[in-house]
Amino acid sequence: MTLGPVFGVSGRQAESERILMRNAMQSTISTAIEITGHGVHTAAPVTIKLRPADVNSGIRFLRTGLPGGRERLIEARHSQITPSDLCTILGDAESGSVSTIEHLMAALYALEIDNVLVEIDGPEAPIMDGSSAPFIEMIDRAGIRKQNGNRRYIKVLKRLRIAQGERFAELLPFSQGFRLTVEIKFDAEVIGHQKKTLDLSPSSFRRELAGARTFGFLRDVEKLRMAGFAHGASLDNTVAIGDDGILNPEGLRYPDEFVRHKMLDAVGDLSLAGLPILGHYRSYVGGHKLNVSMLTALFSDRSAYAIVEAGKPVARPVDAAAMAPALAVLSPELN
Ligand SMILES: [Zn+2]
Numbered sequence: 001m002t003l004g005p006v007f008g009v010s011g012r013q014a015e016s017e018r019i020l021m022r023n024a025m026q027s028t029i030s031t032a033i034e035i036t037g038h039g040v041h042t043a044a045p046v047t048i049k050l051r052p053a054d055v056n057s058g059i060r061f062l063r064t065g066l067p068g069g070r071e072r073l074i075e076a077r078h079s080q081i082t083p084s085d086l087c088t089i090l091g092d093a094e095s096g097s098v099s100t101i102e103h104l105m106a107a108l109y110a111l112e113i114d115n116v117l118v119e120i121d122g123p124e125a126p127i128m129d130g131s132s133a134p135f136i137e138m139i140d141r142a143g144i145r146k147q148n149g150n151r152r153y154i155k156v157l158k159r160l161r162i163a164q165g166e167r168f169a170e171l172l173p174f175s176q177g178f179r180l181t182v183e184i185k186f187d188a189e190v191i192g193h194q195k196k197t198l199d200l201s202p203s204s205f206r207r208e209l210a211g212a213r214t215f216g217f218l219r220d221v222e223k224l225r226m227a228g229f230a231h232g233a234s235l236d237n238t239v240a241i242g243d244d245g246i247l248n249p250e251g252l253r254y255p256d257e258f259v260r261h262k263m264l265d266a267v268g269d270l271s272l273a274g275l276p277i278l279g280h281y282r283s284y285v286g287g288h289k290l291n292v293s294m295l296t297a298l299f300s301d302r303s304a305y306a307i308v309e310a311g312k313p314v315a316r317p318v319d320a321a322a323m324a325p326a327l328a329v330l331s332p333e334l335n
Pocket of ligand 1: 261265
């Protein structure tokens with residue numbers, strides 16, 4: 001395995017230095033906490049329990065309740081993703097998987113939580129109200145605890161672009177943090193063309209994205225259910241769009257709730273980079289597959305990113321050996 005460029009924080013990188021210093025230490029939750037619900041696709045009842053976890057352990061899922069009483073530990077990382085259009089899946093059906101994890105992952109990423117063990121006793125995370133808000137509430141109840149370990153970041157060094165027909169996604173250097181620009185276009189009048197940019201922080205996520213719900217078209221429901229999806233979908237967890245507009249009696253939570261939910265999904269998907277990102281992510285008419293493809297493109301080009309560590313003295317290169325654990329965890333993409 002070649003390590004490629006591993007940089008510390010140079011004197012020229014004052015902007016990224018600020019973000020690195022603002023939140024220099026890793027975090028976990030203070031106490032274990034659980035929540036119960038059902039999957040939006042499988043309708044399977046499920047309990048997830050979040051447990052505090054050690055420094056550098058990352059976000060990991062412990063899938064319990066597999067046939068024969070087996071368990072499987074799955075790291076919430078790009079290398080574990082099974083591609084899907086409708087949700088994000090970690091692991092594989094044969095040896096155990098967890099799906100629709102993106103709304104929980106978005107909440108953990110946005111609240112800058114580095115290390116948690118998520119015990120889950122079913123194949124799919126609970127959909128709750130279709131947004132990240134119930135997971136934010138859950139984490140708030142548990143509390144957040146700083147840990148004795150420096151945060152590490154993936155710093156985007158050059159522009160990467162992928163396209164699938166008219167859809168495209170880009171990752172651009174942006175030292176001040178993680179910026180998202182998401183643009184969507186639907187024929188349905190209630191959605192139309194929506195575009196939004198946000199600099200992600202715990203407060204901006206809570207205010208702007210956390211409550212934005214999953215959405216779907218009534219005309220697709222039967223087709224989805226025939227294919228084994230959306231069995232747990234209802235007006236309690238999905239904004240449903242019919243021929244004459246929104247079917248939910250309460251209406252929308254934000255006038256542009258749709259693009260906000262796409263941004264929430266992108267945060268959850270990109271969190272599978274395994275470390276927080278210093279960069280600007282742009283997507284046009286994107287979705288889970290495009291988000292995941294962007295990570296594949298990033299990790300396929302070792303000159304496109306560096307791993308930087310908070311709290312390191314300015315202008316001193318990070319010791320490559322000290323970075324080995326982080327790189328080893330990401331190794332499938334770093335060869
Ligand atoms: Zn979603």
